[in-house]
Amino acid sequence: xxxxxxxxxxxxxxxxxxxxxxxxxxxLPQMTRLxxxxxSDGALEAVAYRRRRFPTRYTSRDVALLAEVDRAHDWLxxxxxxxxxxxxxxxxxxxxxxxxxxxxxxxxYNLRGSARYRKVSARWEATQPGGxxxxxxxxxxxxxxxxxxxxxxxxxxxxxxxxxxxHINAVDAETPWQVVGCVxxxxxxxxxxVLEAMLHQFPSRILGFHSDNGSEFVNYDVAGxxxxx
Numbered sequence: 001x002x003x004x005x006x007x008x009x010x011x012x013x014x015x016x017x018x019x020x021x022x023x024x025x026x027x028l029p030q031m032t033r034l035x036x037x038x039x040s041d042g043a044l045e046a047v048a049y050r051r052r053r054f055p056t057r058y059t060s061r062d063v064a065l066l067a068e069v070d071r072a073h074d075w076l077x078x079x080x081x082x083x084x085x086x087x088x089x090x091x092x093x094x095x096x097x098x099x100x101x102x103x104x105x106x107x108x109y110n111l112r113g114s115a116r117y118r119k120v121s122a123r124w125e126a127t128q129p130g131g132x133x134x135x136x137x138x139x140x141x142x143x144x145x146x147x148x149x150x151x152x153x154x155x156x157x158x159x160x161x162x163x164x165x166x167h168i169n170a171v172d173a174e175t176p177w178q179v180v181g182c183v184x185x186x187x188x189x190x191x192x193x194v195l196e197a198m199l200h201q202f203p204s205r206i207l208g209f210h211s212d213n214g215s216e217f218v219n220y221d222v223a224g225x226x227x228x229x
Contacts, residue, residue: 005035058111062099066111067121078105134223140173140208148173148208151195151217153186170198173210177202186216196225 005016021031038044069084070076076084082105088094089101103111111117142148150171156164168181168191179201181194195217199206209226211217 006039058099058103060116063111063114063116064120065096066100067117070121078108082108134218134220140210142173142208144174145207146172146175146177146204147202147206149202149206149210151209151211153214153216168194168198172202173208186214188216188219188221191216192221192225195222
C-alpha cells in the first residue's frame with residue numbers, strides 16, 4: 001500500500017483505516033476485512049452481490065390455476081380453498097393440482113398476495129348506478145290539470161370577474177303561469193327560501209315537480225317542502 005500500512009504502528013494504522021473509511025463510505029469493520037484480504041491475496045476484486053434465492057415450488061401455472069379455482073368458487077376462505085384443491089387431486093385425480101394439493105393455509109395467503117396472482121385474478125365490475133329514493137324521474141303527466149311544474153336553473157354568467165346570479169324558472173305545464181326567482185348561489189340555504197316563496201305564488205295546488213338531476217332540487221329538504229305544499 002502507498003501508505004506502508006503494514007510497517008506503521010497500531011495507532012497510525014487506526015488513523016489510516018479511519019481515513020479510508022471516511023473517503024470510501026465503508027464502515028471500519030468492512031475496511032478491516034478488505035485490508036486483511038489485500039494482505040492475504042495481494043489484490044482486491046469487486047465481488048458481485050448474489051442474493052439468496054430459495055427454490056421456487058409453485059410455478060406461474062399453479063398461480064393461474066389457483067386464480068381459476070378462486071373465480072369458480074367466488075373467493076372462499078383459505079381453509080375451504082385448501083380443501084377444494086386437495087379434493088381436485090386426491091378424489092378427482094386431476095394431475096395439474098398435484099402441487100397445489102400440498103399447499104398450506106399460510107402459503108395460500110402468500111400466493112394470493114403475489115403480483116402474478118393479482119394480475120390473473122383481477123375482477124372488473126361496471127359501476128352500478130345508485131338510485132335516489134327521493135322521487136320518480138319521469139315526464140309529468142298532468143292530464144289537463146294545473147299544478148304540474150317544470151323547474152330549471154340558469155346561470156346569468158359572470159361580469160368582469162364578478163360571479164353572476166342564478167335564475168330559478170318555474171312554469172306550469174298546463175297553464176301559462178310562470179314564476180322566476182333569483183339566488184346568489186345554488187345551495188340549500190339560498191335556494192330553499194326562494195323556491196318556497198315561488199311555489200306560494202301559484203294559484204293551484206302543486207301536484208307535480210319536475211327538474212333535472214341538479215342537487216339544488218333533488219334533495220330531502222326540497223322533498224319535505226313539497227310534501228307540505
